[in-house]
Amino acid sequence: MAANGTSVSIQDLSLNFGAVSVLRTLNLDVAEGEFIVLLGPSGCGKSTLLNCIAGLLDISEGRIFIKGKNVTWEEPKDRGIGMVFQSYALYPQMTVEKNLSFGLRVAGIAKDEIAKRIARAAEILQIEPLLQRKPAALSGGQRQRVAIGRALVRDVDVFLFDEPLSNLDAKLRSELRVEIKLLHRKLQNTMIYVTHDQIEAMTLADRIAVMKGGVIQQLDAPQTIYNRPVNRFVAGFLGSPAMNFLEGRLEKDNSGWRFAAEDVRIPLSTYAFESEPEPGPAVFGIRPEHVALNSGSGWPFTATAAVEVVEPMGSDTLVWLKLGKQNFTLRVTAECTPRNGETVSIGFDPMRASLFDIAAGNRI
Amino acid sequence: MFSRRNIFLYGTLVVVALYYLLPLYVMVVTSLKGMPEIRLGNIFSPPLEITFEPWVKAWSQACTGLNCDGLSRGFWNSVRITVPSVILSIAIASVNGYALANWRFKGADTFFVILIVGAFIPYQVMIYPIVIILREIGLYGSLSGLVIVHSIFGMPILTLLFRNYFTSMPEELFRAARVDGAGFWGIYLRIMLPMSLPIFVVAIILQVTGIWNDFLFGVVYTRPDTYPMTVQLNNIVNSVQGVKEYNVNMAATILTGLVPLIVYFISGKLFVRGIAAGAVKG
């Protein structure tokens, strides 16, 4: 039985299509009222997992509990879920009102109850003026609101979102992102949200599950995932521009551990190791915004390098240069604009860095 | 406008178009002439004296075998064959295509492949076993038997048509309907059907023309009094007894071709879509 306070519990779930294993003995417990984001590149199995939870795909092994009830083989409608799709999936021949009420009519719910629920959902989502329109007459943002409304009227405990904002343009996306966050605060429902967009994941989630190859790589609060990624994949997937990686060796001398790559030597006295490391090949990673430009010699590590490309982004500036022979990116303030070819000094504190072993890519 | 390229281009097209229209023209003018004029004149000249008698004769008096009640009998037979065949074959194939597209189950694809391969098998190979089956269930020679035969042979192409159409519809729509609690028939009737009217029109065009124009199944699976129009036309035109009445023959030919021609001219571009799909049938 699932523990108390757990809304959705996935136990040893596996899914195979023939010989291809899509999800591998996956476990995930989602707390009551929690906002979980499944994040990963396409093909990582995140949407598949969501469809399994919804009951739209038959699983191969394992069990799924929702609200303590084993729903592994229940029909989607009996699971107490509502779902919002990437393409909105509104029934084109029905008006917005009919779209919202379709599931309720199928379930044979009384007319006045249907009307009450639609009124409430329409009010929350501010779509009252649209109720008599057909989906074709709505904008993308309005369509997605209706799609959310369809999940809302079902009066369910768990909301499933399958990349709901991917079809919208950037401006609408950020607006609706905030609305979804407010909606969650208001309804206090459990929400499971699939996306490949790390900004959505970072901003919306109570916890993020980063997935790859049908396996959850890391399940943690957004800040933890960002600052202490458990492996090189998670480190590289989050953050834009991506984390800088230097390949080299982990060595120990009389002043302590240090990282050596070609002509670069980084002292690691401030780095918090997971456990006592062993010398050998390793990868050193540091995020572009954790590197300072021309800020003196107060850093545990400093170096000089020639600037190759400067990209002013408006809010900040990206500086591309070579450290040794490896590409290196810095994110600095917008006021700071070095010229191409100019030699600059950089510095950082290895405390903010991440170290991974080179073979498995796990955090050291 | 009158560049050499255009003169060549339009000239060629017009000449070819005239060639294609010529038989239709000859059919019409011949059917409006009296026999004496046909014997004297040439088939391309317009009628000197227009007469509708050949049409009347073709419709209500022309003889096939012992029946001398004209093509009207074949016309109504064809109607009684075509209407139920079209409805039955499309009903079966659309539900089946929907099941194949959205409710895949183990083994379904195997049967589907056999069905599609079957579409390429010459009918001659399957004619006789079907005679036996129909005889066993007592439908050999009846219109119902022919309706079943048309439904069977319409199935591969129609199922393919509907399967491809339903597959091209967004999968998420189907999933949303399942989350909303609609089942197999509920989704088919309330979501899929209202969205797929164009493909139904294409299927209807395909089937109406195909079944109306059929000759082989009609001649094999019906008796003289239940012959469809095409079989009757062939018997009228190619009967060896009596004097050949070319004007009546041509009137009968136009009458037989009228239904598919009307379907063709009304449906326009949808017809092209239909035959492009139906062409696979060969």
Add this chain to the structure above:
Amino acid sequence: MSKSARPNQLFRNLNAKVASIPMVLTALVVFAGGTAWTVLYSFTNSKLLPRLNFVGLDQYYRLWATPRWLISIENLLIYGVVSLVFSLVIGFLLAALLDQKIRFEDTFRTIFLYPFALSFIVTGVVWQWLLNPDFGVQGVVRSLGWTSFDFNPLYNSSIVIYGISIAALWQGTGLIMCLMLAGLRGIDEDIWKAARVDGIPMWKTYLFIIIPMMRPVFITTLVIIASGIVKVYDLVVAQTSGGPGIASEVPAKYVYDYMFFAQNLGQGFAASTMMLLSVMIVIVPWAYLEFGGRKRV
């Protein structure tokens, strides 16, 4: 009570399975079963009624010793080559003409395609009339003064099959044109722009760039034409009834006549099995290229 055990696989998706029963029956009983039955009985000496009295390949020896069958095969080959070559060439040329951004494109297409809406019986009867030696084309030209003009394909046994092909081409070329036109429209406009920038003449662009790009369309068209050729029956019945004599017989008619008139079922089955074999010769390599090749990628 919650269903915790995996439900019986047989009953999952039950409605879909019920809906597929007609397909399953048709595929197994009629298509697979019927074909196997006919092939099996082609090895018997069934006459009026099918009997399981096996005589080995006797029916096939007899078939290939029957002049009528040999003529049927020869006719099918001639008819096949003529309709394949001419419908592809004419169909493509017409499509290329229509693809020149001309005015009245819809009108022309409607005219070229309307014969396809007509049945083979109607087509055959009309052309029988047009080619009538006394009143048709020959008669008209002669009455204009050219008395030695000779164009009587339907009553001349050495060319009758060509006469039938004329009607077949009239009926079917419109379809090929439509398929080709769709293929041409599917080609990226930029290809034409690139060819024009490179100064390649139009006919060369068609021959060396466009046609090779339309390979899939040509293959599909080829299969469509070929499977139609094997089935040719109604047209011959309507135009010549196989005559003069047996000069325009075709395999499909042979099958029908032996099954339902000559009451020699064994011959009919053997002949239809040969038809099946010839279709397989066309379909199997195509299916292999189309579907088998993909697996290796």
